[in-house]
Amino acid sequence: MNSKAVVIPGGKYRLEWSSRAASASSGLIVSVASVVLALLFSGVFIALNGLNPVFVFETMARGAFGTAGGLSETLVKAIPLLLCGLGVSFAYRISIWNIGAEGQFVVGAIAATAVTIYFPGMPHWSYLPVMFSAGALAGGVWGLLAAVPRTHFQVNELISSLMLNYIALLLLDYLVFGPWKDPAGFNFPGTPMFETWMQLATFGTGRLHLGLFIGLGGVLVYWLIMYRMKWGYELRLLGANPEAARHAGISVTKQILLVMLISGGLAGAAGMAEVSGVSHRLMYSISPGYGYTAIIVAWLAKLNPWGLIVSSVLCGGVIVGGYSVQMIGLPASMSLIVQGSILFFLIGGEQLRSYRVRLRLTSKPGGE
Amino acid sequence: MDFITALLVAALSAGTPLLFATLGGILSERCGVIFLGTEGAMLMGAVVSIMTLSRTGSWPLAVVMAMLVGAAFGVLHGVLCVSLKANQTVSGMAITLFGTGLSAFLGKPYAGLPVPAGIPKLNIPVLQDVPVIGDLFGSQNVLVWASFMLVIAMQAYIYRTGWGLKLRAVGDSPSTADAMGIQVAAVRYGHVVAGAMLIGLSGAYLVLVFSPNWMEGMTAGRGWIAVALVIFARWNPVRALLGAYLFGAFEALGYRIQTVTDAVPPYFLKMLPYLITILVLMIIGWNNRRKPSGQPQSLGAPYYREQRT
Numbered sequence: 001m002n003s004k005a006v007v008i009p010g011g012k013y014r015l016e017w018s019s020r021a022a023s024a025s026s027g028l029i030v031s032v033a034s035v036v037l038a039l040l041f042s043g044v045f046i047a048l049n050g051l052n053p054v055f056v057f058e059t060m061a062r063g064a065f066g067t068a069g070g071l072s073e074t075l076v077k078a079i080p081l082l083l084c085g086l087g088v089s090f091a092y093r094i095s096i097w098n099i100g101a102e103g104q105f106v107v108g109a110i111a112a113t114a115v116t117i118y119f120p121g122m123p124h125w126s127y128l129p130v131m132f133s134a135g136a137l138a139g140g141v142w143g144l145l146a147a148v149p150r151t152h153f154q155v156n157e158l159i160s161s162l163m164l165n166y167i168a169l170l171l172l173d174y175l176v177f178g179p180w181k182d183p184a185g186f187n188f189p190g191t192p193m194f195e196t197w198m199q200l201a202t203f204g205t206g207r208l209h210l211g212l213f214i215g216l217g218g219v220l221v222y223w224l225i226m227y228r229m230k231w232g233y234e235l236r237l238l239g240a241n242p243e244a245a246r247h248a249g250i251s252v253t254k255q256i257l258l259v260m261l262i263s264g265g266l267a268g269a270a271g272m273a274e275v276s277g278v279s280h281r282l283m284y285s286i287s288p289g290y291g292y293t294a295i296i297v298a299w300l301a302k303l304n305p306w307g308l309i310v311s312s313v314l315c316g317g318v319i320v321g322g323y324s325v326q327m328i329g330l331p332a333s334m335s336l337i338v339q340g341s342i343l344f345f346l347i348g349g350e351q352l353r354s355y356r357v358r359l360r361l362t363s364k365p366g367g368e
Numbered sequence: 369m370d371f372i373t374a375l376l377v378a379a380l381s382a383g384t385p386l387l388f389a390t391l392g393g394i395l396s397e398r399c400g401v402i403f404l405g406t407e408g409a410m411l412m413g414a415v416v417s418i419m420t421l422s423r424t425g426s427w428p429l430a431v432v433m434a435m436l437v438g439a440a441f442g443v444l445h446g447v448l449c450v451s452l453k454a455n456q457t458v459s460g461m462a463i464t465l466f467g468t469g470l471s472a473f474l475g476k477p478y479a480g481l482p483v484p485a486g487i488p489k490l491n492i493p494v495l496q497d498v499p500v501i502g503d504l505f506g507s508q509n510v511l512v513w514a515s516f517m518l519v520i521a522m523q524a525y526i527y528r529t530g531w532g533l534k535l536r537a538v539g540d541s542p543s544t545a546d547a548m549g550i551q552v553a554a555v556r557y558g559h560v561v562a563g564a565m566l567i568g569l570s571g572a573y574l575v576l577v578f579s580p581n582w583m584e585g586m587t588a589g590r591g592w593i594a595v596a597l598v599i600f601a602r603w604n605p606v607r608a609l610l611g612a613y614l615f616g617a618f619e620a621l622g623y624r625i626q627t628v629t630d631a632v633p634p635y636f637l638k639m640l641p642y643l644i645t646i647l648v649l650m651i652i653g654w655n656n657r658r659k660p661s662g663q664p665q666s667l668g669a670p671y672y673r674e675q676r677t
Binding site: 163 | 408454473476584639
């Protein structure tokens with residue numbers, strides 16, 4: 001135990017810190033504090049833009065959570081965030097830095113739409129399950145495309161997964177501006193609308209759809225795997241101590257491939273839920289960056305399954321709140337600033353957790 | 369100009385922002401700190417330089433401001449990763465997300481507006497008239513010349529000076545460097561900040577020279593390609609120069625092919641740099657499977673003095 005201290009200028013107090021084991025409850029404190037600090041920090045930029053930060057945050061909060069319509073819209077955004085967040089959490093558990101959820105989401109949306117375009121004659125009841133499988137499979141394959149370079153060619157998965165995002169987005173643009181464009185759509189870059197039996201049913205007041213239960217089901221499966229199955233134990237061991245895992249006979253290559261298949265599959269399922277449940281067609285810029293926000297969702301929840309529900313709703317609220325402040329003259333990129341600063345405070349705070357910091361009166365008033 | 373010459377000129381132009389960012393990445397990684405915020409720091413450098421140039425009309429000030437904003441992100445990365453010993457990968461992701469958002473926020477009023485004339489070109493009388501070489505170097509931007517000199521300076525610095533030796537010692541074995549009396553944290557801070565300044569500069573080049581205007585997310589993955597180029601270059605500045613122009617050529621090739629034929633949809637041509645990045649890294653990985661990659665040995669690992677053995 002090494003303890004250090006500095007005397008705060010003025011000499012009345014000193015700041016002491018010593019290392020300690022991080023406690024479980026401090027994790028929650030760090031998450032909450034990070035959100036609060038990130039809002040304060042973003043407030044500076046709002047003030048620089050000539051607006052009152054308190055008013056802006058109030059508008060954001062009211063837009064996202066204040067009305068039944070806003071809340072329903074927040075949950076609509078939370079669905080893809082939850083599924084993509086689950087996906088990247090799987091990967092981050094074993095320190096595989098999948099930042100390709102955006103691309104995996106997009107190919108999931110593309111594959112689900114491909115079913116509607118190339119197989120118009122299937123029985124009506126079969127569309128949703130087939131579209132779901134196609135979306136999840138395509139996302140999983142996209143995840144594997146990022147993983148195989150890592151496992152067999154030592155390529156950093158951050159780079160491969162991110163490059164695949166750009167490729168997926170260009171593929172989407174090609175399709176909706178080109179061969180899949182609705183001929184009766186007045187040149188709108190999107191496919192024709194899906195038939196009703198290809199859509200996930202909505203419920204409640206707004207656009208909230210059955211994808212919510214896909215997301216919640218995903219949380220349950222994640223929890224079961226991680227905390228109730230031997231495989232989850234192996235994954236947690238691999239994340240905590242890869243060397244020990246290797247000695248215990250766990251094949252790292254096999255685990256990485258499996259995890260990336262699932263990770264991408266979850267993001268692909270999110271893409272299917274978005275086209276089938278919300279837009280009811282594949283269209284230009286189908287994702288406002290869900291795959292990137294999912295990174296924040298995962299870290300904010302500390303990869304905890306129940307925490308993911310809370311953080312995805314919160315980040316969904318930040319996106320919806322971001323739309324509502326556009327009306328008072330702030331760009332929607334405000335929500336990215338909030339998200340990025342949340343991550344800064346999270347990782348800074350995470351390190352501070354392992355210190356005990358105390359403010360003490362110096363024994364002799366006036367310092368030295 | 370024939371096709372090949374035009375391609376070379378375009379490769380030089382498209383390769384220069386990659387070169388600055390790759391050199392910045394090399395400086396940072398040489399001391400053992402991975403900087404993955406390149407994409408965000410580039411965008412911030414770009415937006416700050418266009419803001420400065422539009423308001424003051426002074427291009428040197430615009431370049432300096434871009435480097436300063438890069439430095440600010442370097443300090444942030446240093447505080448998180450060197451002092452607080454946070455995960456370098458996650459800190460880099462945070463810088464990229466934050467920089468993307470803040471640059472879009474700040475750049476909103478400038479989006480789509482033409483960039484005011486700024487950075488001058490150096491006309492070299494005799495050289496201008498030489499075929500091919502004249503097209504390439506006869507009337508080249510001052511920042512391009514600066515990048516050439518930077519490559520030479522960095523090559524000499526890393527391999528031929530005492531400071532460079534200390535830098536490599538910190539990157540390979542910080543505990544040994546510490547025992548030799550080198551201030552590990554100071555070396556890391558210094559090089560991460562210097563590297564981030566070059567990344568900010570690459571953003572300035574991108575918007576002031578390469579593109580006709582500022583656009584949200586205009587780096588389009590170039591920051592990540594630069595991260596890949598650091599590996600391609602085996603952390604060596606001269607190899608970084610070759611790699612940057614090679615990738616510049618691939619980017620330019622996509623546009624060139626479009627002007628010649630429309631058989632391939634432009635969307636697929638735009639995929640080329642991203643596809644090639646993955647393929648090139650795979651080839652390097654395959655070649656390196658039985659020999660060291662040249663990577664600084666303590667790359668990514670925070671240094672805990674109290675755990676020194």
